[in-house]
Amino acid sequence: MGEFLRARRARVEPTDLGLPAGTGRRRNPGLRREELAALAGISVDYYIRLEQGKETNPSAPVLRQLARALRLDDEETGHLFALADRAAGRGPRVRTGQGVRPGIRQLLETLRPCPAYVRNRTNDILVANPEGLALLAGIDDWPPERRNTTRYTFLHPAARSLFDGWPAVAAATAAQLRTAVAADPEDPALPALVEELTEASADFADLWRRHDVRYRHTDHKVFHHPAVGDITFSYESLGIGPDGQRLAVYQTTPGTPDHENMRLLALIAEQG
Known part of the structure; x- marks a missing residue:
C-alpha cells in the first residue's frame, strides 16, 4: 500500500x-x-x-x-x-485453483472455432481449445507448465510482432498482474512470476515500478498472426469461480475477413 x-x-x-x-x-x-x-x-x-x-x-x-x-x-x-x-488482514485468503470443471472443458469445445482458454490468477493457461493455443503463436513450443500469458507477452520472441501495439499490450498486462497480486499476495506463484519477469525483462521491470492497475473484462484486440494474417477480435474475460479462474474468449463477426481468418486459424490448429 x-x-x-x-x-x-x-x-x-x-x-x-x-x-x-x-x-x-x-x-x-x-x-x-x-x-x-x-x-x-x-x-x-x-x-x-x-x-x-x-x-x-x-x-x-x-x-x-x-x-x-x-x-x-x-x-x-x-x-x-x-x-x-x-x-489489515481483512478478506478471504483465496488460493489459485488449478482444477477446471468438466463443464468448462466442454464449453471450450462448444466455443470452437473461437479461440478460448482458462487461466488462473497467475495467468497460467490451465486448459485451452486448439484455437486458443494456436492464437498465441509459438506458445506450444513451451512445456504446459510454462504456458502463461504474462510470461508469453514479455519473454516469447513472437509476442512483439503478434500483438498490435505491443507496448500498450505489455503495459496493460503488467497492470492486470498488479491487480492479481493485490487480490492474493500470499499466493507464492505470483511473487515468483514477478521476480522471474523482473530479472528477465527490463520492460516488465520498468512497468512494474509504475504500480498501474487494470481490471480487464472486455476489449478489442488485433493480432498479426504469422500463419493467417491480421485478425481483430472482440475479447471477453469471464470469472468462472471464486478461485481466480477466468475464461478468455476471442470472437469475430461472421461474414468479415476477420472471421474467415479465424476459421483458417481453426483449420491450422486442427491439422497441427
Whole structure:
C-alpha cells in the first residue's frame, strides 16, 4: 500500500490541484507528503506512517479522501481499498485453483472455432481449445507448465510482432498482474512470476515500478498472426469461480475477413 501511495503521489503535480508551484526546485516529482496530507485532511505523521507500512488499518473515509486527493480512477481506488484490506488482514485468503470443471472443458469445445482458454490468477493457461493455443503463436513450443500469458507477452520472441501495439499490450498486462497480486499476495506463484519477469525483462521491470492497475473484462484486440494474417477480435474475460479462474474468449463477426481468418486459424490448429 505504501509503495502504491508513493507511486501515485509522484504523478500528481501541485498545479494540477490548484496549489502554488512554490519557489525553488523540488527534489522529487509530484506532491510532497505534507501537501497530500493537507488535501486528504489527515496529519502528516499519520500519512507518513501509511507510506512506511506502520499504519495498516486506515478507515474507509481516509482511503476515499486519499483517492480523491490523488485523483485515482475507479479501478485505482478499488486497488487501494484491496491493498488496505490485505494490510489489515481483512478478506478471504483465496488460493489459485488449478482444477477446471468438466463443464468448462466442454464449453471450450462448444466455443470452437473461437479461440478460448482458462487461466488462473497467475495467468497460467490451465486448459485451452486448439484455437486458443494456436492464437498465441509459438506458445506450444513451451512445456504446459510454462504456458502463461504474462510470461508469453514479455519473454516469447513472437509476442512483439503478434500483438498490435505491443507496448500498450505489455503495459496493460503488467497492470492486470498488479491487480492479481493485490487480490492474493500470499499466493507464492505470483511473487515468483514477478521476480522471474523482473530479472528477465527490463520492460516488465520498468512497468512494474509504475504500480498501474487494470481490471480487464472486455476489449478489442488485433493480432498479426504469422500463419493467417491480421485478425481483430472482440475479447471477453469471464470469472468462472471464486478461485481466480477466468475464461478468455476471442470472437469475430461472421461474414468479415476477420472471421474467415479465424476459421483458417481453426483449420491450422486442427491439422497441427
